[in-house]
Amino acid sequence: MFFAAPDEVLHVELVDRFSNALKKPSSLDSETLRILKTTTHGYWQLLIRGSVAYPYLLEAALGHLKMVVHLLKCSLLLSTRSTLSAVASETAQLAGRLLGNMHLYDQAQAHYDLALVTGQEANNDTLYATALGYIGWLMSLTSHPEEAIVYLEEAKHIAASDAYTLLCFLAAEQAEAHADVAVQINTEQPDDRDCLRSLEMVNTFVERIQPEEETFGLFFDASRQAAYHGSCYMRLKQPHLARPALLSGLTMPEPLAVFTRGVLLDLATTSIQEQEIEQTCSYMHQSLDIILPTHAVKDLHRVRLLREQLEPWAGLQAVKEVDERLRSFQGDSI
Numbered sequence: 001m002f003f004a005a006p007d008e009v010l011h012v013e014l015v016d017r018f019s020n021a022l023k024k025p026s027s028l029d030s031e032t033l034r035i036l037k038t039t040t041h042g043y044w045q046l047l048i049r050g051s052v053a054y055p056y057l058l059e060a061a062l063g064h065l066k067m068v069v070h071l072l073k074c075s076l077l078l079s080t081r082s083t084l085s086a087v088a089s090e091t092a093q094l095a096g097r098l099l100g101n102m103h104l105y106d107q108a109q110a111h112y113d114l115a116l117v118t119g120q121e122a123n124n125d126t127l128y129a130t131a132l133g134y135i136g137w138l139m140s141l142t143s144h145p146e147e148a149i150v151y152l153e154e155a156k157h158i159a160a161s162d163a164y165t166l167l168c169f170l171a172a173e174q175a176e177a178h179a180d181v182a183v184q185i186n187t188e189q190p191d192d193r194d195c196l197r198s199l200e201m202v203n204t205f206v207e208r209i210q211p212e213e214e215t216f217g218l219f220f221d222a223s224r225q226a227a228y229h230g231s232c233y234m235r236l237k238q239p240h241l242a243r244p245a246l247l248s249g250l251t252m253p254e255p256l257a258v259f260t261r262g263v264l265l266d267l268a269t270t271s272i273q274e275q276e277i278e279q280t281c282s283y284m285h286q287s288l289d290i291i292l293p294t295h296a297v298k299d300l301h302r303v304r305l306l307r308e309q310l311e312p313w314a315g316l317q318a319v320k321e322v323d324e325r326l327r328s329f330q331g332d333s334i
Contacts, residue, residue, distance in 0.1 A: 005126045005196075007328065013312070016214050017177070024053070024120055028071070028080050028084075030075065033080065033084070033087075035066060035290070036064075036084070036087045037083075037086075037087050037090075039064055040061075040087055040090050040091045040094065040217075041065065041217075043057060043060060043061050043064070043091075043094055044090075044094055044217035047094065047097065047098065047217075047258065048217075048219055048256055048258055048259075048296050049256050049257060049258075050162060050258045050261070050290065050293075051255025051257070052294075053293060053294055053295045054098050054101055054102050054173060054294055054295045054296060054312055055102070055295055057098060058095060058098045058099065058102070061091060061094050062095055062099065064091055065088065065091040065092060065095060068084055068087050068088045068091060069088055071083065071084055072084050072088060072118075076220060078271075081121070081123075082121070082122050082123060083122075083152055084117045084123035085119070085122035086118075086119070086122035086124055086127055087317075088114070088115075088118040089114075089115045089116075089118040089119035089121075089122055089124075089127050089128075089131060090115075090120060090216050090217060091126065092111045092112070092114040092115035093111070093112065093115045093130060093131055093134055093216065094217055094314065095108075095111045096108040096109075096111035096134055096138070097134065097217070098110060100137070100138055100141055100298065101296050101297070101299070102115050102295065102296070102298065103293075103297040103298045103300045103301055105138060105141065105142055108138055109135070110139060112131055112134055112135045112138065114125065115131035115134070116128060116131045116135075119131050124158055125159065125160060125253075126160050126163045126166060126214065126216070127216055128158060129155040129158040129159035129163070129166060129170075130159075130166055130216045130217075130218065132151050132152070132154055132155035132158065133152060133155040133166065133170050133173065134154065135151045136148040136149070136150075136151035136152035136170070136174070136177070137173055138175075140173065140176060140177050140180065141298065145176075145177040145178075145180035145181045145184070146177075146181055148173065148174075148177040149174055149177045149181070152170050152173055152174040152177065153174070155170050156170050156174075161214075162208075162210075163213065164205045164206070164208045164209045164210065164213065164289070165209050165213050165215045165218050165219070165220045166215065166216075166218060167201070167205045168205045168209065168220040168224075168225070169218050169260075170221055171198045171199075171201040171202045171205060172198070172199075172202050172220075172224070172228040174198045175195045175198035175199045175202065175228060175232050176195075176228065176232055176235060178194040178195040178198055179192070179195040179232045179236050180235055181194075181233035181289060182195060182208045182236065183236065185235070185283060190236050190237070192232075192236050192238075194203035195232050195235075195236065199228070199229055199232060200262075202225055202228060202229075203225065206220065206221070206222065206225045209221075211258050221252075221288070222252055223249045223250075223252040223259065224249070224259065225249075226245050226246070226248040226252070227245070227246060227249035227259065227262070227263050227266070229241075229245040230242045230243070230244075230245030230246030230247075230248075230249060230263070230267075230270075231246070231262075231266050231267055234246070234266050234269050234270050234273070237273060239270045239271075239273040239274045242266070242270045242273075243267065243270050243274075246263050246266050246267050246270065247265050247267070250263055254315050256267050257290050257294065258294075258296075260290060260310075261287050261290040261291060261294075261296065261299055262292075264283045264284075264286050264287040264298070265283070265287050265299060265302055265303070265306070267283045268280050268283035268284050268287065268306055269306065271283060272306065272309050272310070277310065277313045277316060277318060277319065278316070278318045280310065280317060280318075281305070281310075281318035281321065281322050282318075284303055284306060284307075285322070285325065286323055287299065287303060288300075288303060288325060295298075300329060303326070307319075307322060307323070307326060310322070
């Protein structure tokens, strides 16, 4: 399989510019800073599109982060240090997201801690709030929804009032966390009020998103709005509401690989809730088609958890075909 390399970022002119910057760190010019920031943005786009396997993208991002941190150790003008700190924070958040998707949660947390420190050094509230939001996302991944809500709430208080992309992300993640807490309290009849209030905030903010917003790797649109609604209904065990919302998210323009993978897994869970076993297996196969090239270990783990729920139907041919597919994966390796 071919994995694209960001050649345009690594051309000779860029290497020469960085070499000169390292020799004379106090002379970092605006073009060098722009390229550093653009490189981070490019890596985020590769993550969103799912066009490069996570281990390769992580290696590139960590190399980029190492260079930026090295530059920060030098004597710099205050404005230059602030810009570099912002690049370091955003790149550390990218690394944290990749590590989280690779099921390496401790390492992800360490990079988010770095993102908080460098975000504070950059004196950028929105960047700092984004890092808090990603820690909230990580808390939810590790089954700590109550802690997630605390981080997400703090991030909402810090974020700029017009950072609508970030505010959408925070409210949507908080809605999922509220749904998880509600199910923990009452599995049969979870209280959905806090979750629905957060979803209503998403509905309000998404209409105000402006194309010129600085989003630090975040992306939010009507597809994600629908998908988060579906995810919450799925968590609340309301499949009749979850399925149309999730399918609506998939039918909107240009659904990207990372987004599609998560929606397919939510649809698989919804299908189990409705005991539509063959449809469940179909969604699992579709998600595995995306998981394989990206090395998304976190989602492979989720597929395995879904398979455990299918045990009562282990004799069905569709389930046996899923088993055959999963046997090709050893442990957490892809």
